[in-house]
Amino acid sequence: MAEPTRPADYWRANETLIRGLLVLWAGISLGAGILLAEPLNRFHLGSAPLGFWIAQQGSIFCFVAIIFYYAWRMDRLDRDFGIGE
Amino acid sequence: MSQYIQQLTPTVETWTYLFVTVTFFVYLAIGWSARVRETRGFFIAGQGIPSIANGAATAADWMSAASFISMAGMISFLGYDGAIYLMGWTGGYVLLALLLAPYLRKFGKYTVPDFVGDRYYSSTARVMAALAAIFISLTYVAGQMRGVGIVFSRFLGVDIASGVVVGMLIVGFFAVLGGMKGITWTQVAQYVVLITAFLVPAFALAWRLTGNPVPQLALAFSDILTDLNRLQVELGFNEYTRPFMNKTRLDVLCITLSLMVGTAGLPHVIVRFYTVPSVRAARYSAGWALLFIALLYTTAPALAVFARYNLLTTLNGKTALEVRSHEWVQKWETTGLLSFEDKNDDGRLSLLSDKDANEITIDNDIIVLSTPEVAGLAPWVTALVAAGGLAAALSTAAGLLLVISSSTAHDIYYRLINPKASEERRLWVGRLMILVALGVAGYCGVKPPGFVAQVVAFAFGLAAASFFPLLHLGISACCSP
Numbered sequence: 001m002a003e004p005t006r007p008a009d010y011w012r013a014n015e016t017l018i019r020g021l022l023v024l025w026a027g028i029s030l031g032a033g034i035l036l037a038e039p040l041n042r043f044h045l046g047s048a049p050l051g052f053w054i055a056q057q058g059s060i061f062c063f064v065a066i067i068f069y070y071a072w073r074m075d076r077l078d079r080d081f082g083i084g085e
Numbered sequence: 086m087s088q089y090i091q092q093l094t095p096t097v098e099t100w101t102y103l104f105v106t107v108t109f110f111v112y113l114a115i116g117w118s119a120r121v122r123e124t125r126g127f128f129i130a131g132q133g134i135p136s137i138a139n140g141a142a143t144a145a146d147w148m149s150a151a152s153f154i155s156m157a158g159m160i161s162f163l164g165y166d167g168a169i170y171l172m173g174w175t176g177g178y179v180l181l182a183l184l185l186a187p188y189l190r191k192f193g194k195y196t197v198p199d200f201v202g203d204r205y206y207s208s209t210a211r212v213m214a215a216l217a218a219i220f221i222s223l224t225y226v227a228g229q230m231r232g233v234g235i236v237f238s239r240f241l242g243v244d245i246a247s248g249v250v251v252g253m254l255i256v257g258f259f260a261v262l263g264g265m266k267g268i269t270w271t272q273v274a275q276y277v278v279l280i281t282a283f284l285v286p287a288f289a290l291a292w293r294l295t296g297n298p299v300p301q302l303a304l305a306f307s308d309i310l311t312d313l314n315r316l317q318v319e320l321g322f323n324e325y326t327r328p329f330m331n332k333t334r335l336d337v338l339c340i341t342l343s344l345m346v347g348t349a350g351l352p353h354v355i356v357r358f359y360t361v362p363s364v365r366a367a368r369y370s371a372g373w374a375l376l377f378i379a380l381l382y383t384t385a386p387a388l389a390v391f392a393r394y395n396l397l398t399t400l401n402g403k404t405a406l407e408v409r410s411h412e413w414v415q416k417w418e419t420t421g422l423l424s425f426e427d428k429n430d431d432g433r434l435s436l437l438s439d440k441d442a443n444e445i446t447i448d449n450d451i452i453v454l455s456t457p458e459v460a461g462l463a464p465w466v467t468a469l470v471a472a473g474g475l476a477a478a479l480s481t482a483a484g485l486l487l488v489i490s491s492s493t494a495h496d497i498y499y500r501l502i503n504p505k506a507s508e509e510r511r512l513w514v515g516r517l518m519i520l521v522a523l524g525v526a527g528y529c530g531v532k533p534p535g536f537v538a539q540v541v542a543f544a545f546g547l548a549a550a551s552f553f554p555l556l557h558l559g560i561s562a563c564c565s566p
Contacts, residue, residue, distance in 0.1 A: 006189060023490045025179045029172045029345075034338050036163070037328040046305035052326035055168035055556035056160075058387040060175050060379050067182040067375055076378075077367070 010081045017073055021066050029059045100468035101240045107277055108472045109255055112271045112479070116259020119303030121269040124511050127264030128195040130360040134269050139366070142272035143357045145480035146175075147281060147348075147378060149225075150232025152385075153279060155478035158449030161389035165328040166337060173341045175375060175382050177348025180553070185349060186358040186361025187480040188560045190367035195359070196488075197552065198496040204559040208501060217551045218352040219489050221544045225353075225523065226485040228541055230530025232478035239420070239454070239557045249530040252475070256483050257523050259380050261516045265360060265488075268483045275476035276377060282473020283381050286456040286466055287388045294395065300387035313394045320401065321438040325393065347545035348551035353484040356491070374492035377396050391450040395459055400445050401436040402416040408434060413458035482526065489522040490515050 032040060037051035045053045077083075121127050134142070152174070160167030192200055197218060202211025230249050237248025259267040295307035302399040303309065314324040323330040329337060331451035348354070357374075358367045401407055405425060408414055417423040424446045425434050437443045494515040499506050506514070 005349070013361050021183060025176065029176050030338060030342065033168060033172055034328075034334065034341065037452075041326065041328070047308055047311050048305040049310075049326045051328065052165050055165060055328075056171050057301060057304065057383050060383050061427070063175050063179050064372065064375050064379050066179050067372040068181055068369075071372055075365065077496075082508055 006081060010077065010083065013077055014074070017070065017077075021070055025063070026056065026064055027078045033059045097464040097467050098241065100465045101471045104465070104468045104472040105241070105475060108274075108476065111274055113258055115274055116263050116267045117550075119259070119263040119270045121262075121264050121266050121343075122512070124195070124495075124508060124515065126266050127485075127512055127515050128300045128495060129356075130264075130266040130269050132184075132360060132361040132362055134362075136361055136366040136370035137373050138273050138509050139269070139357060139361050139370040142269045142278040142480075143354060143370070143374035143379055144231075144377035144381075145272040145276035145476070146357060146484035147354055147481070148381060148477055149277065149375070149476035149481040150229055150236070150474060152381065153283065153474050154236075154453055155449050156234070157385040157388045157392065158452035160386055161393045161452050162449060164323070164325045164330045165387065167389065169340045169344065171382055171386060173344025174348055175378060176341070176345040178371055178375040178378070180345065180349035181354070181358075181374075182368060185355065185553075185556050185560065186367045186371050187364045188555065189355060190358050190361065191364050193359075195495050196491045197355050197556070198492060199500075200559065201555060202496070202533045204498065211496055211500060214552070214555070215492040217547060218492045218496075220269070221351065221548055222353060222485040222488045222492075223522070223529075224541055224544045226482050226489070226522070226526040227529030227533060229478045229482035229485065230526045231533055233475060233482070234530055236471055236474040236478065237295060240468075246531045249527050252479060252482070253523050253527045255487065256479055257520065260483050260486055260519050260523075264277060264519075265356075265487055268487055269357075269360060271483065272480045275480040278476040279473040279480070280380055282469045282476070283453075284384060285469060286460055286462060287384045287391075289390050289454055289462050289466075290460040292389065294391050300384045300391070304387040309390060309394055313390060316394070316397050320397070320436060325390065343549050344545060346553050347549035350548035350551065350556070352492075352548070352552060353481075353488045353505070353558075355552070356488060357484070376446070386458065389452065392456065392459070395423055396447060397436060400434060402433055404432055405434060413455055416458065417451055417455055418455065424509075430440050486519050486526065490518040494518045494522075 032051070033055040037055060040051035040054065041049035043050040045058075048057075089386055121131075123131075125131050156170055159170065165549075189197075189200060191206075194200060194203070196215075198211050201214040212407035212456060227322050230252060231245075233252035234245035234248040237243045237251065241248075243251075250251075251411050259271050287300050288298045291300040291303040295303040297303040297307055310326060312387075317323065317325050328334070332340070336421070338411050358370060361367050361370050400414075405427065408425065418425070426444050427434060428442065434444045435442070436445045454470065457470055460543060494511060494517075498514050499511050503510075518530065
């Protein structure tokens with residue numbers, strides 16, 4: 001791999017990752033938690049209506065998972081591109 | 086307030102004095118051991134805070150008196166629509182972790198206006214950013230000092246002004262001595278106090294009402310939501326879990342989104358990511374911060390449901406005599422936060438959706454403050470809740486004061502007025518500015534200007550509209566000059 005293209009590749013991989021995770025973030029919170037709350041409430045998790053559960057519990061768990069997943073993937077990206085501090 | 090104090094058994098009061106005093110001495114001791122002598126330590130804690138510790142400090146910084154005392158109560162009355170606060174005040178961390186924190190940490194420097202001024206090559210932009218940071222933080226901090234005063238008056242019978250002064254002295258001590266370093270390590274301790282104080286009564290209440298001690302599990306895997314929905318309908322309310330009953334769909338969507346973006350743009354939260362040793366630590370630190378915040382933010386909606394169910398079953402349809410046989414009812418009735426009036430003279434109290442016929446009035450703040458008594462816990466748990474409320478208010482106040490100090494002492498004084506200032510002089514100005522800000526905050530806490538309540542909401546809007554786009558564009562736009 002030619003040396004000059006590497007920072008650009010690194011940045012592109014980072015951007016792709018961020019874009020994907022932000023789509024997931026918006027899809028869960030604004031999509032499933034708000035826009036689709038009524039239809040999702042017809043399903044249940046345990047005894048909690050699903051739309052309600054996502055809006056008040058599930059979305060927050062997902063936010064935490066998204067941030068840790070991003071940090072973990074960036075560790076691998078840093079290692080693959082030999083970027084350290 | 087004063088009648089309530091007379092109702093308190095001496096034990097609760099003694100426990101509260103004990104807990105508050107002990108935690109205050111812990112904060113003071115940490116502040117003393119973390120004192121600093123150079124600006125790098127004072128403004129960004131020498132960039133030596135481990136990511137988990139920074140996560141805990143960020144969580145304490147972020148969760149204010151309002152999150153601790155009022156949020157569960159607000160959700161309890163909003164039902165599904167309470168999700169605006171839950172998603173709005175947590176979702177912003179995803180934006181922060183993915184779009185801002187690692188890059189601002191990489192840039193280094195001391196403050197958020199530093200980045201703005203350098204990135205946009207403009208000292209006008211730097212000053213504007215500093216002014217926005219000061220404005221946002223001042224409106225916020227006034228509410229925190231007020232919170233300190235209220236906890237003091239409610240639990241200890243000290244008048245609000247004296248409570249505010251005690252709070253100012255404590256914050257002033259560790260913030261002036263230790264700057265960011267002192268504030269950070271104190272916030273770690275304050276996080277431990279506030280989360281314990283929130284979780285202990287919530288676990289006990291979950292155990293009592295559902296037989297499952299973990300509130301998050303009890304919410305989904307017991308019959309409590311089904312029962313609550315049925316009760317609500319019987320009393321003429323809407324089902325608790327039904328969306329958009331208090332706010333329209335568009336309102337819920339827009340408020341949630343603006344709280345998310347505002348959260349990511351608040352300077353006192355962003356600056357916390359300058360204190361970690363590396364870019365990698367900044368990424369993980371955001372995760373730890375949200376995990377620690379989520380412990381409270383996923384418990385609060387469960388607590389909201391338990392409390393609502395409990396209030397409906399204990400109070401509704403009973404005679405005034407039956408209701409007052411509960412000790413906690415008597416206690417909170419004397420504070421005026423809970424009140425009854427048998428409007429139709431049928432001898433029974435009815436909680437109804439119709440405001441004119443409703444005979445039971447409940448203040449939001451009771452939901453959290455009364456849980457220990459409602460769950461039948463020992464008096465020391467009530468004292469723990471008081472210490473937790475104070476920890477939440479003081480930790481947020483400290484973080485905000487530091488932003489005000491760094492914006493004036495570093496961005497305006499050093500970068501603009503006197504660039505030749507020596508290290509010693511800059512540090513001296515930094516400490517002085519904390520004292521000035523503390524004075525203003527204390528004054529607003531004792532005599533809150535009428536506009537504060539509206540302006541706090543405005544602070545979120547301003548953060549969402551100023552810092553978030555400014556920083557995001559500064560980081561991501563490849564081709565600007």
